Amino acid sequence: MHSREKMYSDVMMAGFGGQGILLIGNLLAEAALLEEYEVTYLPSYGVEMRGGTANCTVVISDTEIGSPQVSAPEVMLVMSQAAAERFEPNVKPNGLLIANSTLVEVGKFSRKDLEMVCLPFNKIATEMGNSRFANMVALGAYLGKRPLVKLESIGQVLKENLTGKKAEFIPMNMKAIEKGIELVSKSGG
Amino acid sequence: MKKLIKGNDAIAMAAIEAGCRFYYGYPITPQNDIPEYLAREFPKIGGTFLQAESEIGAINMILGSAAAGKRAMISSSGPGISLMQEGISYMSGSEIPAVIVNIQRSGPGLGGISPSQGDYFQATRGGGHGDYRTPVFAPSSVQEMYDLTFLAFDVADEYRNPVVVLADGMLGQMKEPLDLRHPPQRELPEKTWALTGCAGRKPQLLKSLYLGHRELDKHCWDLWKKYQRIISREIRFEEVETKDADLVVVAFGSAARISKTAVKDARKEGLKVGLFRPISLWPYPEQRLEELAKTAKAFLVVELNTGQMVEDVKMSVGKDKPIHFYGRPPGADALPMPIEILDQIREVYP
Amino acid sequence: MSQDKPAREPRLVNPRPRTLIDRPSHFCPGCHHGIIHRLVAEAIDYFNVRERAIGVASVGCSVFLYDFMDTDVLEAPHGRASAAATGMRRALPDKVIYTYQGDGDLAAIGTAEIIHTANRGETISVVFVNNTNYGMTGGQMAPTTLLGQKTTTTPYGRDFRRDGYPIRMAEMLATLEGVAFSARGAVNKPANVRRTRELIRRAFEVQLKGIGLGFVEVLSACPTDWGLKPLEAIKRVEEELIPYYPLGIFKDKKEADHL
Numbered sequence: 001m002h003s004r005e006k007m008y009s010d011v012m013m014a015g016f017g018g019q020g021i022l023l024i025g026n027l028l029a030e031a032a033l034l035e036e037y038e039v040t041y042l043p044s045y046g047v048e049m050r051g052g053t054a055n056c057t058v059v060i061s062d063t064e065i066g067s068p069q070v071s072a073p074e075v076m077l078v079m080s081q082a083a084a085e086r087f088e089p090n091v092k093p094n095g096l097l098i099a100n101s102t103l104v105e106v107g108k109f110s111r112k113d114l115e116m117v118c119l120p121f122n123k124i125a126t127e128m129g130n131s132r133f134a135n136m137v138a139l140g141a142y143l144g145k146r147p148l149v150k151l152e153s154i155g156q157v158l159k160e161n162l163t164g165k166k167a168e169f170i171p172m173n174m175k176a177i178e179k180g181i182e183l184v185s186k187s188g189g
Numbered sequence: 190m191k192k193l194i195k196g197n198d199a200i201a202m203a204a205i206e207a208g209c210r211f212y213y214g215y216p217i218t219p220q221n222d223i224p225e226y227l228a229r230e231f232p233k234i235g236g237t238f239l240q241a242e243s244e245i246g247a248i249n250m251i252l253g254s255a256a257a258g259k260r261a262m263i264s265s266s267g268p269g270i271s272l273m274q275e276g277i278s279y280m281s282g283s284e285i286p287a288v289i290v291n292i293q294r295s296g297p298g299l300g301g302i303s304p305s306q307g308d309y310f311q312a313t314r315g316g317g318h319g320d321y322r323t324p325v326f327a328p329s330s331v332q333e334m335y336d337l338t339f340l341a342f343d344v345a346d347e348y349r350n351p352v353v354v355l356a357d358g359m360l361g362q363m364k365e366p367l368d369l370r371h372p373p374q375r376e377l378p379e380k381t382w383a384l385t386g387c388a389g390r391k392p393q394l395l396k397s398l399y400l401g402h403r404e405l406d407k408h409c410w411d412l413w414k415k416y417q418r419i420i421s422r423e424i425r426f427e428e429v430e431t432k433d434a435d436l437v438v439v440a441f442g443s444a445a446r447i448s449k450t451a452v453k454d455a456r457k458e459g460l461k462v463g464l465f466r467p468i469s470l471w472p473y474p475e476q477r478l479e480e481l482a483k484t485a486k487a488f489l490v491v492e493l494n495t496g497q498m499v500e501d502v503k504m505s506v507g508k509d510k511p512i513h514f515y516g517r518p519p520g521a522d523a524l525p526m527p528i529e530i531l532d533q534i535r536e537v538y539p
Numbered sequence: 540m541s542q543d544k545p546a547r548e549p550r551l552v553n554p555r556p557r558t559l560i561d562r563p564s565h566f567c568p569g570c571h572h573g574i575i576h577r578l579v580a581e582a583i584d585y586f587n588v589r590e591r592a593i594g595v596a597s598v599g600c601s602v603f604l605y606d607f608m609d610t611d612v613l614e615a616p617h618g619r620a621s622a623a624a625t626g627m628r629r630a631l632p633d634k635v636i637y638t639y640q641g642d643g644d645l646a647a648i649g650t651a652e653i654i655h656t657a658n659r660g661e662t663i664s665v666v667f668v669n670n671t672n673y674g675m676t677g678g679q680m681a682p683t684t685l686l687g688q689k690t691t692t693t694p695y696g697r698d699f700r701r702d703g704y705p706i707r708m709a710e711m712l713a714t715l716e717g718v719a720f721s722a723r724g725a726v727n728k729p730a731n732v733r734r735t736r737e738l739i740r741r742a743f744e745v746q747l748k749g750i751g752l753g754f755v756e757v758l759s760a761c762p763t764d765w766g767l768k769p770l771e772a773i774k775r776v777e778e779e780l781i782p783y784y785p786l787g788i789f790k791d792k793k794e795a796d797h798l
């Protein structure tokens with residue numbers, strides 16, 4: 001059992017199918033469970049045909065969680081323009097909005113109360129060698145701002161999930177996450 | 190150690206832990222994880238997974254395996270559950286136990302795939318033709334998806350009756366920590382009625398056709414007696430801060446889960462609000478609601494439909510206390526937010 | 540990601556058929572449903588029966604027929620399109636009734652309906668889209684799934700000892716007296732598209748002439764659930780599907796000789 005202050009935190013992550021949104025939400029939730037938090041992970045789901053949006057809500061707490069569905073998430077991560085337009089209004093007053101500026105027109109945001117972190121996650125990931133890791137850089141940015149779970153826990157979950165041949169992707173995933181953390185701590189927040 | 194598990198997978202895991210080795214089904218969203226999980230895992234443990242040509246085929250396949258005395262499960266949603274009603278009616282009439290999982294989606298007709306509680310009437314009133322009931326358990330967490338499925342097998346075997354687990358797309362798709370625990374062991378009757386070949390005993394028959402003089406009414410009254418036993422022993426519910434509550438929110442399944450947060454937030458505002466959550470939808474915890482009606486000043490029923498369980502609440506509470514209803518049939522934003530329910534609480538608070 | 544660029548400037552050799560509604564397709568990239576929709580629309584245009592035609596959509600990715608066909612469309616429950624079409628046929632003797640059904644829809648849950656509709660010789664046209672799986676629900680096994688094919692409900696490959704054999708509907712239905720025309724086409728390359736256009740046309744013609752039921756099975760790619768890129772999926776149609784599901788005409792009655 002952990003001996004922490006009473007803790008409750010929620011985050012919504014949104015983009016389009018194929019961006020790996022559900023993957024990072026799941027990763028965060030698993031890491032939180034590893035640290036013995038209560039956790040809920042609620043994904044959107046649809047028919048198989050492409051073109052859909054993908055989003056998920058993760059709630060982490062040290063007491064029983066009521067609704068896995070959150071009225072106004074304290075943190076919102078948007079990876080696409082459609083997600084940005086749809087979900088900006090939902091963020092809790094004075095909450096945190098993290099946006100993927102490779103695909104989101106940052107100038108279009110209208111909320112003034114929010115803390116904003118806008119980084120070109122796709123561009124950063126491409127520069128690191130593979131744009132597919134954009135979601136991991138984004139997760140890093142989130143973790144840099146909300147260090148609820150330890151980086152080691154994320155690493156542990158990756159190790160459990162990526163076995164066999166897939167294990168070779170672990171270092172790259174970790175590097176992408178670390179890059180995200182580094183970028184938000186550099187920008188001072 | 191707990192694992193982060195999807196609600197649908199938790200149901201498949203419960204089936205395996207409960208000793209079920211026969212699953213028949215037909216694809217339909219949002220429950221496909223259940224057959225897909227068992228298609229993967231059953232071959233490893235000698236279980237039988239078979240994708241039927243339709244839900245009509247599937248329900249009759251579990252009828253067959255269950256008639257042979259085996260633990261069998263089927264899962265589906267909306268239109269598929271409708272197609273199974275004939276089989277469920279036959280199983281009830283022939284007293285063949287099995288577990289039927291409904292991960293509700295929205296209707297009527299093809300409707301949509303978003304979570305819903307539109308099948309409350311269908312599940313709690315028998316669903317098919319004839320004079321019968323099936324116990325219905327409504328989980329509201331991933332742990333309960335598991336626990337209540339496990340329980341459903343025991344209840345089915347104890348009373349020789351089909352049992353329904355009524356969840357929905359939200360509970361099926363969400364993930365939460367799960368403990369693969371076993372319920373307290375029940376003393377279950379031996380399945381002497383099973384059809385296994387008559388070597389060493391007289392031939393047996395499982396049937397629902399009764400044409401003889403006064404045969405069928407006796408059969409129906411016998412079933413009724415069994416249902417009375419179920420009513421007296423299998424009612425389950427949860428209460429949150431109802432003791433001093435002026436307003437009691439009544440909700441089941443995912444609506445209850447979302448309402449829980451609204452109730453807690455209302456308490457923070459100083460409103461004396463509680464939550465009453467029926468876990469068994471049939472038998473319905475009407476007595477406890479009747480008692481609550483003595484202390485509470487009003488009720489608010491929250492459902493993901495246009496008003497079904499509210500009828501049972503009205504029946505239990507009577508006319509003395511106001512019963513408000515907040516219905517949220519599925520739309521573009523399929524699930525209500527806690528804040529919406531909190532707004533309702535503020536509005537109707539006595 | 541990278542699309543094959545056409546070598547020449549594209550030019551409109553085949554304008555959009557009148558019966559096909561002009562709107563962006565929402566099928567997955569490389570899905571063949573869109574092409575088959577077009578062929579059905581062309582047949583309806585060819586006989587100039589758009590205003591007399593009523594489609595019966597089935598449940599599957601095919602349900603969105605109603606978004607694309609500029610005719611009346613009825614949405615039938617999963618598998619029941621041919622029964623619903625029977626009801627329409629009996630109620631509206633002078634209309635042109637066609638169904639559009641997937642392989643899960645027609646060859647699994649709707650097998651009883653199609654066999655009896657065919658056996659009664661209902662004068663309707665049935666377009667049967669065989670993509671060897673359940674597309675809309677995420678790629679489960681269909682009766683048409685090939686042996687060894689991995690799907691989400693046959694994770695170790697389809698095994699005939701458990702799931703039986705891939706079913707050949709066009710051949711099977713050809714044995715029924717009420718069927719006037721039964722054939723199988725594909726749309727994986729231009730020559731096959733042209734051939735299938737003829738087949739679908741004929742399936743409407745036998746209806747219009749009152750000879751009996753017209754049935755066309757079309758092999759179709761489902762890149763999403765096959766886990767293949769569009770071009771790989773086209774290759775799979777050629778290399779794996781066609782050898783098991785031969786293209787051709789299995790029956791073509793010239794008149795209603797069973798009468």
Ligand SMILES: Cc1ncc(C[n+]2csc(CCOP(=O)(O)OP(=O)(O)O)c2C)c(N)n1
Pocket residue numbers: 215216217218244268269272299598599600601617640641642643644645668670672673674675676681
């Ligand atoms: C009675 C019933 N069972 C199951 C479903 C779920 N369902 C929707 S589409 C579909 C299968 C679609 O497969 P197919 O007919 O092959 O069409 P495709 O999507 O591959 O084109 C199923 C099983 C349903 N709608 N109704």
Ligand code: SF4
Pocket residue numbers: 048049050565566567569570571572600670674675760761762763764
């Ligand atoms: S899932 Fe398959 S059948 Fe459905 S639209 Fe996509 S490619 Fe076509």
Ligand SMILES: [Mg+2]
Pocket residue numbers: 599641642643668669670671672673674681
């Ligand atoms: Mg199909």
